[in-house]
Amino acid sequence: MLSVEMCWGQAGIFTFGQAALFGLGGYTVGLITKNSSITDIGVLLLIAIVIGAVAGLIIGIFLFSGKRVGELYVVLVTLAISYIFERLANSWTVLGSGNGIPGIPSPTIFGMEIKSIIGLFILAFTVFALILFICIFLVNSQFGLTMNAVRDDEERAEFFGYKRSRIQIVVFVFAAVLASIGGALFAVTESFVSSSMTGLALSTTIVLWVVLGGRGTFFGPLIALAVLQAVNTKMQEVLPSLWPILVGLLLVIAMIFLPKGLMSLPATIRESLRKKSTA
Amino acid sequence: MKLLEVISVTKKFGALTAVDKASIFINQNEIVGLIGPNGSGKSTLLHTVCGRTIATEGQILLQGLDITKQDPQDRAIAGMAIKFQLARIYLEKTVRENLLISLQAKESIWSQLRNRSLAKFEDKITSLADEFQLTEYLDEFAKSLSHGQQQWLEIAMAMASEPILLLLDEPTAGMSPKERADTAILIKKASKKCGVLIVEHDLDFIKEICDRISVLHQGNIIATGTSAEIEKDPKVKEVYLTRV
Numbered sequence: 001m002l003s004v005e006m007c008w009g010q011a012g013i014f015t016f017g018q019a020a021l022f023g024l025g026g027y028t029v030g031l032i033t034k035n036s037s038i039t040d041i042g043v044l045l046l047i048a049i050v051i052g053a054v055a056g057l058i059i060g061i062f063l064f065s066g067k068r069v070g071e072l073y074v075v076l077v078t079l080a081i082s083y084i085f086e087r088l089a090n091s092w093t094v095l096g097s098g099n100g101i102p103g104i105p106s107p108t109i110f111g112m113e114i115k116s117i118i119g120l121f122i123l124a125f126t127v128f129a130l131i132l133f134i135c136i137f138l139v140n141s142q143f144g145l146t147m148n149a150v151r152d153d154e155e156r157a158e159f160f161g162y163k164r165s166r167i168q169i170v171v172f173v174f175a176a177v178l179a180s181i182g183g184a185l186f187a188v189t190e191s192f193v194s195s196s197m198t199g200l201a202l203s204t205t206i207v208l209w210v211v212l213g214g215r216g217t218f219f220g221p222l223i224a225l226a227v228l229q230a231v232n233t234k235m236q237e238v239l240p241s242l243w244p245i246l247v248g249l250l251l252v253i254a255m256i257f258l259p260k261g262l263m264s265l266p267a268t269i270r271e272s273l274r275k276k277s278t279a
Numbered sequence: 280m281k282l283l284e285v286i287s288v289t290k291k292f293g294a295l296t297a298v299d300k301a302s303i304f305i306n307q308n309e310i311v312g313l314i315g316p317n318g319s320g321k322s323t324l325l326h327t328v329c330g331r332t333i334a335t336e337g338q339i340l341l342q343g344l345d346i347t348k349q350d351p352q353d354r355a356i357a358g359m360a361i362k363f364q365l366a367r368i369y370l371e372k373t374v375r376e377n378l379l380i381s382l383q384a385k386e387s388i389w390s391q392l393r394n395r396s397l398a399k400f401e402d403k404i405t406s407l408a409d410e411f412q413l414t415e416y417l418d419e420f421a422k423s424l425s426h427g428q429q430q431w432l433e434i435a436m437a438m439a440s441e442p443i444l445l446l447l448d449e450p451t452a453g454m455s456p457k458e459r460a461d462t463a464i465l466i467k468k469a470s471k472k473c474g475v476l477i478v479e480h481d482l483d484f485i486k487e488i489c490d491r492i493s494v495l496h497q498g499n500i501i502a503t504g505t506s507a508e509i510e511k512d513p514k515v516k517e518v519y520l521t522r523v
């Protein structure tokens with residue numbers, strides 16, 4: 001989620017590819033723990049970071065190094081990557097085909113095993129808080145303004161001398177690393193990875209969080225995430241087949257009517273009231 | 280050596296020839312005006328200079344270096360700055376942020392991450408805002424500025440980078456007479472540090488501040504000279520008479 005917010009909310013790169021990178025991080029950890037005795041969370045995360053960065057760099061260079069490309073193009077390419085990754089995870093035996101990779105051992109830190117749910121939660125929360133902290137720092141730095149300048153008017157930014165493609169690649173790599181870390185954490189906390197953690201459904205859901213929560217803020221999407229996850233679990237029980245369609249509809253509606261997210265609703269209402277009263 | 284040389288530049292959009300073998304030049308500290316009827320190719324010519332479009336034929340030299348096909352960001356780094364016909368500022372950002380966006384554009388990502396140049400730019404923001412009468416609006420959103428102030432903000436952003444060549448597309452459009460007069464002073468002052476190319480419809484404004492004027496008609500430069508020479512030129516008279 002943070003990954004998409006960084007990419008799209010802050011730098012205007014609308015990506016559906018984060019699930020593939022999430023999956024990549026997860027499967028990387030899955031494969032390593034299956035085929036070696038490495039379980040140290042530090043080492044695992046480091047590897048996930050490197051793999052995520054490399055993948056992000058390759059995709060980023062492909063997407064952004066030439067001329068300016070349209071948003072639609074980025075959406076389509078990242079959608080395609082998510083789709084391919086999902087298919088790959090489903091069919092390639094090395095990745096466990098449809099069964100995924102079960103039985104990923106508990107992570108260790110300094111040789112100590114983190115087994116309890118509370119331990120795992122603390123681990124995930126610590127990493128998350130650290131990343132959130134870094135993200136907030138980035139957004140408030142001068143580079144944050146640069147990202148916004150490129151988001152709001154790519155072409156204009158170039159005329160000031162911004163190296164647009166380099167900036168977009170850097171942001172994309174950073175976002176890829178975040179997604180990959182997320183996937184790695186998922187793998188060790190859930191102790192399995194499968195194709196359902198990657199692919200389109202997840203990508204769409206993440207984008208939805210950011211849309212509903214409001215691109216441009218971190219806390220909006222977090223709230224949207226919490227609410228939607230709660231609703232999600234309930235709805236999947238009640239309306240298993242209709243729910244995905246509803247999610248899609250919700251996404252379209254939100255993007256059309258609330259381009260700035262639910263958090264902006266009070267401000268939007270105030271604005272329109274003011275217009276009415278002055279008109 | 281001339282600051283900018285545009286040598287026989289042609290720009291075609293499909294079958295339409297917007298600029299046809301146009302040549303102009305600008306010396307250091309010179310203000311050159313480009314006038315002509317609507318659709319005569321003024322903006323297009325400016326765009327071939329700043330890199331928004333690439334000339335179909337001809338050559339553009341900046342300080343003797345061929346930049347005809349260079350990317351906009353490389354031209355900006357070489358010292359070019361532009362104010363577009365329709366002000367393109369960041370409406371959702373404050374005046375201060377807008378100025379900073381221009382100031383930090385050429386800083387490396389690494390130094391931006393460390394907020395290295397923030398303190399250094401603070402003084403520049405203060406003096407630019409002062410010069411362009413924007414001090415009291417520094418923390419207002421750019422979208423809340425008046426039309427004339429938005430134009431000024433974009434000129435201020437262009438000047439912030441201390442360019443060697445300043446390109447201004449209709450800088451006074453929509454300004455009050457008082458704002459126009461102030462703009463003339465600002466541009467004259469700017470020309471002490473760089474060369475300026477101005478596209479304008481306001482002939483009085485152009486006559487007042489330009490050292491030299493070129494007249495564009497249907498993509499062709501039909502005359503170049505001082506304002507007195509231009510006024511006497513029969514071809515220019517014809518274009519401007521037949522137009523009205």
Ligand SMILES: Nc1ncnc2c1ncn2[C@@H]1O[C@H](COP(=O)(O)OP(=O)(O)OP(=O)(O)O)[C@@H](O)[C@H]1O
Pocket residue numbers: 292295297315316317318319320321322323324364
């Ligand atoms: N991107 C484009 N694609 C196709 N035709 C274009 C493009 N840009 C400009 N033109 C055409 O080129 C011609 C010159 O346009 P240009 O904008 O340079 O004129 P101008 O002298 O700046 O006019 P104005 O005074 O109205 O600003 C016009 O006929 C215009 O329609």
Ligand SMILES: [Mg+2]
Pocket residue numbers: 321322323364448
């Ligand atoms: Mg024009």
